[in-house]
Amino acid sequence: MKNGSTLIGIFQAMFDGNMLTFNPGWDENAQNLESFDDVREIQKKLKESGIELEKSADESTTGPEHIFLKDPDGNMILIDQHR
Secondary structure, eight states: OEETTEEOOOOSSSSSSOEEEEOTTBOTTSOBOSSOOOHHHHHHHHHHTTOOOSBOOOTTOOSSEEEEEEOTTSOEEEEEEOO
8 A cells, every 4th residue: 555655565464463664775666765774774773772683684794684673562673675
């Protein structure tokens, strides 16, 4: 579902529970953005803020990578960088 630049994907039985996803490097149409915050930089800021990650990115790499964390209600948040 799309409303302006907001896009919501609904997937039944594809994931366990609720999941919110963010894709650094893409706009709402999955087109490459010229500039964006790399997932490793986002990870660094989250860890500096004391937020625990369920899955961390390998900071020695570049390009595609992802991290997982949980919100206070236990819902998963996926930050999934494709490039």
